[in-house]
Amino acid sequence: MSAGEPRFCFLGDVAGGEQANGERVDGGRRLSKNRSMPNPAIEIENLSKEYPYGFLNLKKRRSLESLNMRVETGEVFGFLGPNGAGKSTTIKLLMRLIFPTSGTARILGKSIEDVSMHQEIGYLPEQPYFYDYLTAAELLDYFARFHGLSAADRRERVQRMLKKVGLETAKKIQLRKYSKGMLQRAGLAQAILHDPQVVVLDEPMSGLDPLGRREVRDIILELKKEGRTVLFSTHILSDAEMLCDRVGVIVGGKLRGVGTPGEMVGIQTQGLEILFELDGAGKKFPLLDRATKTGERYRVQLPEAQLYGALDELKSAGARILSVAQIKPTLEEFFMNLVDADRAQANAVEVSGR
Amino acid sequence: MTNVWTVATNTFREAVRDRVLYNLVFFALLMMGAAILVGQISMGIEESVIVSLGLTAISVIGIFIAVFIGVGLVSKEMDKRTLYALLAKPVERWEFLLGKYVGLVMTLTVNTAAMAVGLYVAMWTVKHPLAKSDWFLLVAVYLILLKLALIVALAMLFSCFTTPFLAILFTLGIYIAGVFAQDLRTMQVVDLNPATMKLLRGISYLLPNFDNFNVMGAVAHERGVPGRLVWQDTWYAILYCASVLAAAAMVFSRRNLK
Numbered sequence: 001m002s003a004g005e006p007r008f009c010f011l012g013d014v015a016g017g018e019q020a021n022g023e024r025v026d027g028g029r030r031l032s033k034n035r036s037m038p039n040p041a042i043e044i045e046n047l048s049k050e051y052p053y054g055f056l057n058l059k060k061r062r063s064l065e066s067l068n069m070r071v072e073t074g075e076v077f078g079f080l081g082p083n084g085a086g087k088s089t090t091i092k093l094l095m096r097l098i099f100p101t102s103g104t105a106r107i108l109g110k111s112i113e114d115v116s117m118h119q120e121i122g123y124l125p126e127q128p129y130f131y132d133y134l135t136a137a138e139l140l141d142y143f144a145r146f147h148g149l150s151a152a153d154r155r156e157r158v159q160r161m162l163k164k165v166g167l168e169t170a171k172k173i174q175l176r177k178y179s180k181g182m183l184q185r186a187g188l189a190q191a192i193l194h195d196p197q198v199v200v201l202d203e204p205m206s207g208l209d210p211l212g213r214r215e216v217r218d219i220i221l222e223l224k225k226e227g228r229t230v231l232f233s234t235h236i237l238s239d240a241e242m243l244c245d246r247v248g249v250i251v252g253g254k255l256r257g258v259g260t261p262g263e264m265v266g267i268q269t270q271g272l273e274i275l276f277e278l279d280g281a282g283k284k285f286p287l288l289d290r291a292t293k294t295g296e297r298y299r300v301q302l303p304e305a306q307l308y309g310a311l312d313e314l315k316s317a318g319a320r321i322l323s324v325a326q327i328k329p330t331l332e333e334f335f336m337n338l339v340d341a342d343r344a345q346a347n348a349v350e351v352s353g354r
Numbered sequence: 355m356t357n358v359w360t361v362a363t364n365t366f367r368e369a370v371r372d373r374v375l376y377n378l379v380f381f382a383l384l385m386m387g388a389a390i391l392v393g394q395i396s397m398g399i400e401e402s403v404i405v406s407l408g409l410t411a412i413s414v415i416g417i418f419i420a421v422f423i424g425v426g427l428v429s430k431e432m433d434k435r436t437l438y439a440l441l442a443k444p445v446e447r448w449e450f451l452l453g454k455y456v457g458l459v460m461t462l463t464v465n466t467a468a469m470a471v472g473l474y475v476a477m478w479t480v481k482h483p484l485a486k487s488d489w490f491l492l493v494a495v496y497l498i499l500l501k502l503a504l505i506v507a508l509a510m511l512f513s514c515f516t517t518p519f520l521a522i523l524f525t526l527g528i529y530i531a532g533v534f535a536q537d538l539r540t541m542q543v544v545d546l547n548p549a550t551m552k553l554l555r556g557i558s559y560l561l562p563n564f565d566n567f568n569v570m571g572a573v574a575h576e577r578g579v580p581g582r583l584v585w586q587d588t589w590y591a592i593l594y595c596a597s598v599l600a601a602a603a604m605v606f607s608r609r610n611l612k
Contacts, residue, residue: 092611095441095442097441097610098611099610115444115446116444118442118443119444121442123439124439125435127435128438128439129434129435129436131436133367133371134367142364145356145360146360146445147443187439190439200442
C-alpha cells in the first residue's frame with residue numbers, strides 16, 4: 001500500500017465479495033485465510049432485505065443488499081447513512097424485529113435466530129416509545145424481569161441506571177408526561193440495565209439537547225472503557241468522529257466503506273491554514289489578497305510547500321500569527337460525496353431506463 | 355413461563371391504569387336502575403328480569419372489552435412500537451402473545467366477577483333472601499367467561515395479520531356466525547344440493563359454537579345447568595383457544611414489524 005493510498009476499505013458496489021487477490025473484504029479488514037482473528041462481537045454475512053409493495057405485494061423493494069460487516073469485540077462502531085439508507089433495517093434484522101430475505105448474522109457467536117443471545121444484548125430503538133402508563137422505575141423493573149434478576153438486584157440496578165441517565169428525580173412520573181429527550185434516556189437505561197456485552201443503539205442522540213448528547217456520549221465512552229461493544233447508528237457525524245473506533249457508511253442499502261474515521265476521510269492533508277492578526281490597518285502585501293477576514297482575524301489557505309515563504313511574508317508585514325493548522329476533509333464531506341455520487345448514479349439509471 | 359406471567363401482569367396493570375374497569379360503574383348504575391324499575395313494574399317475574407338483564411349486560415360489556423381490547427393487544431404494541439424493546443429481550447414471540455392473552459383474560463375475570471357480585475346485590479334488593487337456585491347464576495357467569503376467553507383468542511389471531519379495523523370486523527363476524535353455528539348444523543334446506551349442505555355443515559363445525567355457552571334462559575327460570583355441559587364447554591373452550599392461539603403464534607412468529 002503506497003503512502004498516499006487511503007487505508008480504509010472502500011467497497012463501492014462490491015459488498016463483501018472476493019478481491020482479485022483472493023482476500024475477502026469483510027467489514028473493512030482484509031482477512032487472509034490463514035490469519036487467526038479474535039471472535040467478532042457482530043458478524044453479518046450477505047444480509048439482504050426486500051419489502052414487497054404494490055398491488056398484491058408483487059413488486060419488491062430492496063432495502064438492504066448483501067451486507068457483509070464485522071464489529072469487533074470491545075469497539076465502538078458507528079453506522080452512518082442518510083435517511084432510508086438501511087441503517088435501521090440492519091439493526092432491526094439483528095434484533096429479529098424483521099426477518100432477512102437472505103443472509104445470516106451472528107452476535108457473540110450465536111445466530112440471531114437464537115433468543116438466548118438477547119441475554120447479552122442491549123437495544124435502544126429509534127425514537128423509542130414505551131408503555132406510557134408506567135413510570136421509568138416500573139418500566140426498568142419490568143424489562144429487568146426478563147433477565148431473571150432477583151428483586152433486590154432489580155431494585156439496585158433500576159436506581160443506579162436512573163441516576164446514570166439523569167432520571168432519578170423523574171422516576172415516579174408516568175412516561176406519558178416525559179419529553180422526547182427523557183424517553184430517550186429511559187430507553188438508554190433499559191438498554192444497559194442488565195450489563196450487556198453488546199449494546200446496539202439506533203440513533204441514540206436524536207431528540208436530545210446538547211447536554212443530553214454529551215451525557216449519551218459519556219455513557220458510550222464508559223461502556224467502551226468497560227470493554228463492551230457498541231454499535232450505534234447516527235446522522236450526527238461529529239459524534240461518530242468523536243466516539244467511534246470504526247465507522248461504516250451505508251447508502252442506498254449498500255455498505256460503501258468501513259474504517260476508522262481518520263481512514264475514511266483520508267490521511268493526506270489538503271493544505272494548511274494560517275490564522276493571523278494585523279496590528280496596523282492599511283498594510284498591503286500579496287498574501288493579504290488571498291486571505292479571508294473574520295472579525296479582526298485573517299485566515300489564508302495554502303499548499304504545504306508555500307508555508308515558510310508565507311510565514312516570512314507575514315513576519316515582515318508585522319502580522320501576529322495565531323495558528324497554523326492542517327486542512328483535512330471532514331467525515332461530513334466524505335459522507336456527502338458518497339451520498340451525492342449515489343444520487344447521481346440513481347439519476348443516471350433512471351434516465352437510461354427511459 | 356416466567357416471561358408469560360411478567361407480560362400478563364403488565365397487561366393487567368395496563369388495563370387497570372387505562373381505566374378499562376370503569377365500565378363497572380356503568381354496570382352498577384344499570385343494575386341499580388333496573389332493581390328500582392323492576393320492583394315497580396313487574397309482578398312475580400322481578401328476579402327473572404334482573405337475571406336476564408344482568409347476564410346480558412355482563413356478556414355484552416365483556417364482548418366489547420374482549421373484541422376491542424383484544425384486537426389492540428398486539429396491534430397497539432406494533433403501532434406504538436412498544437414491542438421493539440421487549441422483543442430485543444430474551445423473550446420468545448409466543449411468550450409475548452400468550453402473556454398478553456392471559457393478561458386480558460385476567461382483566462375479564464376480575465371484571466366479570468365484579469359484575470356478578472353487582473348482579474347478586476341487585477337480586478338481593480328485589481328478593482331477599484337469596485334461594486339456593488340463585489347460585490346457578492355463577493355457572494352462567496363462568497360460561498360467559500369461557501366465551502369471552504375464546505373471543506379474545508380470535509381477536510388476537512386476526513390482529514396478528516390484518517389491520518385493527520378488519521380484525522374487529524372479522525372477530526365480530528365470527529362471533530355472530532358462531533352464535534348460529536348450531537342452527538347451521540341442523541338446518542335443512544330443500545333447495546340446496548347435498549354437497550353444499552356438507553360444506554355448510556363442515557364450516558359449522560369449524561366455527562366456534564357460542565350457543566354452547568348460553569344458559570341464560572335456564573338460569574333466569576331457576577333451572578339447573580347439567581354438570582356434563584359445564585365440563586364439555588370447559589374442554590371445548592380450552593382446546594379451541596389453544597388451537598387459535600397456536601395459529602396466532604405461528605403467524606406472529608414470522609411477522610415483520612414496521
